[in-house]
Amino acid sequence: MIERQHGKILVECDSCEEVLDTDTSDFAEARAIMQREGWKVRKIANEWLHGCPDCGVPT
Numbered sequence: 001m002i003e004r005q006h007g008k009i010l011v012e013c014d015s016c017e018e019v020l021d022t023d024t025s026d027f028a029e030a031r032a033i034m035q036r037e038g039w040k041v042r043k044i045a046n047e048w049l050h051g052c053p054d055c056g057v058p059t
């Protein structure tokens with residue numbers, strides 16, 4: 001899931017406690033950082049799920 005802390009985007013793994021601190025408030029930039037770091041995103045129904053490099057694509 002995506003959280004905002006002090007305007008900056010944090011990405012939390014939906015399978016474990018891993019958090020990616022993107023240090024940006026820009027969503028496109030945050031997404032680019034996620035891809036670079038090996039995070040996975042999957043849309044299920046209307047919800048975006050996020051997976052850290054260890055967990056991979058959320059199920």
Ligand SMILES: [Zn+2]
Nearest residue numbers: 013016052055
């Ligand atoms: Zn994880």
